[in-house]
Amino acid sequence: MGFINEARTLVKENIRDYGMYIALFVIMLTFSIMTDGLFMSSRNISNLLDSTGYIAVLAVGMTLVIVIRHIDLSVGFAAGFLGAIAAILLTKMGLPVYVTIPVILVLGIFIGLFNGLLIAKYAIPSFVATLAGMLIFRGALLQVTEKTGTIIIKDDAFNAIGNGFIPSLMIVNGLHLLSLILGLLSILFYIYSEISTRRNKIKYQFDVVSKGIFTFKLVFVSAIIAYVTWILAGYNGFSWTVVIMLLVVVAYHFLTTKTVLGRHIYAVGSNPEAAHLSGINVNKITYMVFGSMGMLAALSGILFTSRLQSATTTAGTLFELDAIAAAYVGGVSSAGGVGKVTGAIIGAIVMASLSSGMNLLGVGVSMQYMIRGGVLVAAVLFDVITRKKRG
Amino acid sequence: MSGYILEMNEISKSFTGVKALSNVNFKVRKGEIHCLIGENGAGKSTLMKVLSGVYPYGTYEGDIVFEGSVQQFNKISDSVQTGIVIIYQELALFPDLTVYENIFVGNEVKRGNLVDWNKTIAEAKKMLKRVGLDVSPETLVKDLSVGKQQLVEIAKALSKDVKLLILDEPTAALNEDDSENLLKLLGELKKQGITSIMISHKLKEVISIADQATVLRDGKTICTLDGSSGEISENMIIKNMVGRDIEDIYPKRPHKKIGETILELNNWSAYSTELARHVLRDIDFHVKKGEIVGIAGLMGSGRTELALSVFGNPKNYKLEGQLKVLGVEKTFKHTSDAIKSGIAYVTEDRKGDGLFLIQDIKNNITAANLNAVADKGIINENEEVKRATEYKRSMYIKASSLEQTVGNLSGGNQQKVSLGKWLFVGPKLLILDEPTRGIDVGAKFEIYTIMNQLISEGMSIIMISSELGEVLGMSDRVYVMAEGRMKGELPIEEANQENIMQLATQ
Structure with a gap:
């Protein structure tokens, strides 16, 4: 009795956070049933996550940009352009991968900082500044690929980023051992950190959820991690893309929820004037957020180029809009100060699941666009309504 | 002083279980200036929102009788049509439009389907004269002082043939001169037969201008004081507002x-x-x-x-x-x-540039000095909650928990959060x-x-x-x-x- 009531109030209070997960679950379940389980097959889930990677990392950066009440339209072609530069460095200049990647990431940071400079220092609206950036990088991408057309990359190490999997050590019963170990470690880490947080709270005599709910949550989340691990281990295990994506999420989640910098970002987003009067350097935060966005655009460019094993003249087209859509599905608000990094990833996976599922069902591209548009509106509508209800 | 222009009888209104108003009786005589007084959260704004149709008929209990007939307002325009106009503390003007556009916005002077601008300007001049505002109707509102903007709001109300004018803390943002002017104007309007209700925290104003004053406390009518018999005094008002005598x-x-x-x-x-x-x-x-x-x-x-x-x-x-x-x-x-x-600075505009309204009390209190609860840039959330709780207590902040959104607190509690935030800096x-x-x-x-x-x-x-x-x-x-x-x-x-x-x- 108490257990169910407590669970019910928890869901009610956190409907906005849980809504996304529930939506993802419903989408996955529906497609699984409609495709006789093909959707949840190891191979499909693995492909789905790999094809989400380059949008998901953009969505993480975009969420923070939108949280501080800005937008970045330049990231798509910036990713395309930086991907092409990576290809040129690898093929024409013959630089090794371990030099190319840091160089590209640093270039990305500079591009982001330049956007930040225009926006923070010269007060150019971010929409305009980054729209200009979008045009410039589109031109720059065409320029560097003009003579050669598509640049094919033959570097195996680089191509592995978008196509390869972590080594398995050995295969046990057809399952990828290292992935299983990683999955197990994440479950243990998750349980450990939850228990230590709870202990700490009890030490400070704060309210905690009852033991029943707590155990249920531990088992539930662990089961999901275990299930995903099991699915992926049944194919080729964790891909490098998934590993990179997870690292980005964990790092940004930590940054936004646990650090002073993260709190300052949300403060600037919820009231820039008040933030300034609280001694927060609003310009510095703007530089940092756009710098991080630039770095993630570079990472997105690397992931995409590596996945195609080549740099093309149209790479990066509409990435920025996919990333913005993912961020909004993930619960970010354009009014500023609201939005989570984990939401952005879920948003990206929701959008990718829709594409993947509809592809499996043979739904035409025209319908796919319309359905994805509908889901975007529905997600934001849900957000607006639940926010109003909670006042 | 014949009869009542407005009678609000046994008005009750609840928000998700919390009673904001219970059986409030509020009667305003025709042609008087009636002040509505009470602490923040006493129910004044809620009562006025019921009256103006912000809370439509059916969402509250009780009757609104205006000029002898029971009214059922479903939206604000219903009450405006009946002749009841509210002017809120935060003025509802368009700063980049002219004075005459502002006066007639939503109530345009038309010829056929088009706006008759010449007639609009002529009418606007008349309205400005009535409120004693000596500016060109073509001035942009943003170029006027707050006091003059307030007069534009009143001119706007007059253009709608107002019978009952409600002013929500009209002098809160005005200096003494402008306040005095405004009060004088209310006296003028009274002579022209317009009834006014004024919500105010400034007791001196109330004493100088009110024919009657009604005091609300905790969603209930406490009393209605009569000016002609000298009942409206600082002591009486404060005693009834807070339910106790404040010596000093x-x-x-x-x-x-x-x-x-x-x-x-x-x-x-x-x-x-x-x-x-x-x-x-x-x-x-x-x-x-x-x-x-x-x-x-x-x-x-x-x-x-x-x-x-x-x-x-x-x-x-x-x-x-x-x-x-x-x-x-x-x-x-x-x-x-x-x-x-x-040095710490608690701003005059707590909502505008003081607080993070969408964030909770805890985040607001620690915002200016997060490093005090952080180690190498990483926040110790437990320590943060503990410290914020101490401030919530020592600042007498009334809220159900530290996680309450600051935007939902009353003005006084917001100010205490604002103060707490700066004291946390030491x-x-x-x-x-x-x-x-x-x-x-x-x-x-x-x-x-x-x-x-x-x-x-x-x-x-x-x-x-x-x-x-x-x-x-x-x-x-x-x-x-x-x-x-x-x-x-x-x-x-x-x-x-x-x-x-x-x-x-x-």
């Missing part, structure tokens, strides 16, 4: 211990490139440890500009002169530098800009008590205030500003309303 609104400090000079300004001037003029000129000013220094003056006299120029200069004025903290000359490049030197000098604007008597008393406690702990306070009573009641020393200059400095023993106003209007 300004609590006394036991003893003064004045120490060394904390802040000193010499020949301090500030030039605003945005406004293309000096906002401050040749200011000499100092504050000592353990004293409350009041800065009086009219709106626009440069008091807030002075505070901002000291507090890290967020408006990027060009500064000249000398600023010393504890005898050492300083130049602050950013608000964070001022904070590091022990400043040596606290600058309070209009610390009690728009908050009720009870919360005011609590804030004064906190101020006295801080002083006894050795802090210094600069209090900028437009309420002379507050300046005289709380300060150890009073400065008076006008037109960006320091017009005078008065020890509290010599200061009184007359000499302060004389300096302020020099």
Whole structure:
């Protein structure tokens, strides 16, 4: 009795956070049933996550940009352009991968900082500044690929980023051992950190959820991690893309929820004037957020180029809009100060699941666009309504 | 004084289980000025929202009888059509439109389907004359002072053939002159047969203008006082508002211990490139440890500009002169530098640039000094909650939990959060800009008590205030500003309303 009531109030209070997960679950379940389980097959889930990677990392950066009440339209072609530069460095200049990647990431940071400079220092609206950036990088991408057309990359190490999997050590019963170990470690880490947080709270005599709910949550989340691990281990295990994506999420989640910098970002987003009067350097935060966005655009460019094993003249087209859509599905608000990094990833996976599922069902591209548009509106509508209800 | 123009009978209204109004009776006689008084959260705004149709018929219990017939308003335009117009504290004007466009917005003068601009301007002139506002109807509203904007709002109400005019704290943002003008205008309108309801926290105004005054407390009608029989007095109102006698609104400090000079300004001037003029000129000013220094003056006299120029200069004025903290000359490049030197500034506009309204109490309290609860940039959330809880208690913040969103708190509690946020920084000098604007008597008393406690702990306070009573009641020393200059400095023993106003209007 108490257990169910407590669970019910928890869901009610956190409907906005849980809504996304529930939506993802419903989408996955529906497609699984409609495709006789093909959707949840190891191979499909693995492909789905790999094809989400380059949008998901953009969505993480975009969420923070939108949280501080800005937008970045330049990231798509910036990713395309930086991907092409990576290809040129690898093929024409013959630089090794371990030099190319840091160089590209640093270039990305500079591009982001330049956007930040225009926006923070010269007060150019971010929409305009980054729209200009979008045009410039589109031109720059065409320029560097003009003579050669598509640049094919033959570097195996680089191509592995978008196509390869972590080594398995050995295969046990057809399952990828290292992935299983990683999955197990994440479950243990998750349980450990939850228990230590709870202990700490009890030490400070704060309210905690009852033991029943707590155990249920531990088992539930662990089961999901275990299930995903099991699915992926049944194919080729964790891909490098998934590993990179997870690292980005964990790092940004930590940054936004646990650090002073993260709190300052949300403060600037919820009231820039008040933030300034609280001694927060609003310009510095703007530089940092756009710098991080630039770095993630570079990472997105690397992931995409590596996945195609080549740099093309149209790479990066509409990435920025996919990333913005993912961020909004993930619960970010354009009014500023609201939005989570984990939401952005879920948003990206929701959008990718829709594409993947509809592809499996043979739904035409025209319908796919319309359905994805509908889901975007529905997600934001849900957000607006639940926010109003909670006042 | 024939009969009632408005009778609100047994009005009750609940929000998700909480009773905001219970069986409120409120009767307004035709042609009178009726003041509605009560602490924040007493139900005044809710009652007016019921009356104006913001809360449609059916969502409340009880009857609204206007001019003898029961009204069922479903939306605001219904009440406007009947002749009831509300003017809110936050004015609903379009700053980039002209005065005449603002007066007739939503109520356009038409010829066929098109707007007749010539007739609009002619009508607007008539309305402006009625409210005694001598500006061209083609002026942009943003170029008018707040006081004049208020008159435009009233002109707008008159253009709708208003019978009952409701003003929600109309003088809260006005200086004394403009307030007086406005009150005079209400008297004029009364002669023209317009009934007014005025919500106000300023008891003097109520006493001077009200024919009747109704006091609400905790969602109930406490009493209706009659002006003609002399029932409306400060004591009576306060007693009924708070349900107890407040011996003295300004609590006394036991003893003064004045120490060394904390802040000193010499020949301090500030030039605003945005406004293309000096906002401050040749200011000499100092504050000592353990004293409350009041800065009086009219709106626009440069008091807030002075505070901002000291507090890290967020408006990027060009500064000249000398600023010393504890005898050492300083130049602050950013608000964070001022904070590091022990200065804190509680803004006059807590909603606009003071608080993070969508965030919870905890995040607001720790926002200006997160490093105090963080280790190497990583926040210790448990420690944060613990510290924030202490402030919630010591600031008397009334809220169900630390996780409550600040935007949902009452004005007084928001102000306490704002104050708590700055005390969490542990400043040596606290600058309070209009610390009690728009908050009720009870919360005011609590804030004064906190101020006295801080002083006894050795802090210094600069209090900028437009309420002379507050300046005289709380300060150890009073400065008076006008037109960006320091017009005078008065020890509290010599200061009184007359000499302060004389300096302020020099």
